Amino acid sequence: MATDSWALAVDEQEAAVKSMSNLQIKEEKVKPDTNGVIKTSAAAEKTDEEEKEDRAAQSLLNKLIRSNLVDNTNQVEVLQRDPSSPLYSVKSFEELRLKPQLLQGVYAMGFNRPSKIQENALPMMLAEPPQNLIAQSQSGTGKTAAFVLAMLSRVEPAERYPQCLCLSPTYELALQTGKVIEQMGKFHPELKLAYAVRGNKLERGQKISEHIVIGTPGTVLDWCAKLKFIDPKKIKVFVLDEADVMIATQGHQDQSIRIQR
Numbered sequence: 448m449a450t451d452s453w454a455l456a457v458d459e460q461e462a463a464v465k466s467m468s469n470l471q472i473k474e475e476k477v478k479p480d481t482n483g484v485i486k487t488s489a490a491a492e493k494t495d496e497e498e499k500e501d502r503a504a505q506s507l508l509n510k511l512i513r514s515n516l517v518d519n520t521n522q523v524e525v526l527q528r529d530p531s532s533p534l535y536s537v538k539s540f541e542e543l544r545l546k547p548q549l550l551q552g553v554y555a556m557g558f559n560r561p562s563k564i565q566e567n568a569l570p571m572m573l574a575e576p577p578q579n580l581i582a583q584s585q586s587g588t589g590k591t592a593a594f595v596l597a598m599l600s601r602v603e604p605a606e607r608y609p610q611c612l613c614l615s616p617t618y619e620l621a622l623q624t625g626k627v628i629e630q631m632g633k634f635h636p637e638l639k640l641a642y643a644v645r646g647n648k649l650e651r652g653q654k655i656s657e658h659i660v661i662g663t664p665g666t667v668l669d670w671c672a673k674l675k676f677i678d679p680k681k682i683k684v685f686v687l688d689e690a691d692v693m694i695a696t697q698g699h700q701d702q703s704i705r706i707q708r
């Protein structure tokens with residue numbers, strides 16, 4: 448089944464990541480630092496964790512730079528016409544048969560055509576019956592926009608419960624992705640978004656009527672398992688953003704897999 452193969456793929460990736468991180472720790476153990484002190488394995492693990500935090504922070508920084516400092520659609524248009532650019536595209540958004548409100552949202556964001564990853568991934572993400580997909584491409588090539596579009600396309604507005612769930616490695620990245628959902632869905636005002644992040648405290652027993660939930664693994668797990676705000680069986684689209692960072696971060700890895708299952 449599709450779900451089983453996704454879980455199997457995650458298990459295989461985990462095994463690969465585990466063996467890689469073991470190798471790194473061993474290497475760190477015998478390396479003295481500048482003061483001649485040999486690091487213990489605990490100290491080496493901490494460095495490893497810090498590295499992962501750095502990658503999440505780097506991703507956030509890239510997004511902030513792109514959204515706040517770079518605002519030039521002409522540049523993107525030129526890149527999309529350059530066959531060597533990762534944003535190069537020959538297809539149009541019309542060919543993807545998006546809902547008119549979403550097409551309007553996409554154009555309002557200044558997107559004229561899908562990027563390469565969007566051109567390849569969106570038909571799979573929008574396919575019937577739904578398929579599982581693991582996508583990897585360099586930073587800034589339009590992955591976030593692609594999965595946001597897929598979530599917005601799958602939502603049934605009349606059904607007032609969470610239908611799409613997106614896990615982000617950090618609070619800040621969850622808010623950034625939420626901003627993209629809000630922008631792209633702005634012509635679909637009946638679509639609602641909830642943030643499952645620290646500080647967003649809801650009453651026990653309360654039901655969530657928002658269609659899309661975006662959050663960090665710990666809070667999402669609480670909302671699903673402990674507080675039962677979300678019924679995971681009703682989730683149509685599950686997104687694991689920055690999956691490499693998530694799988695490499697021990698706590699997030701366990702929580703993400705528990706949520707997915």
Ligand SMILES: Nc1ncnc2c1ncn2[C@@H]1O[C@H](COP(=O)(O)OP(=O)(O)OP(=O)(O)O)[C@@H](O)[C@H]1O
Nearest residue numbers: 509513523558560561562586587588589590591592
């Ligand atoms: N089809 C498109 N046309 C024009 N601009 C686009 C398109 N898709 C995405 N963008 C813009 O390109 C930038 C990068 O997109 P996005 O954040 O989706 O990339 P990403 O691959 O998720 O990046 P990261 O790996 O850092 O998370 C954003 O500013 C986004 O608005």
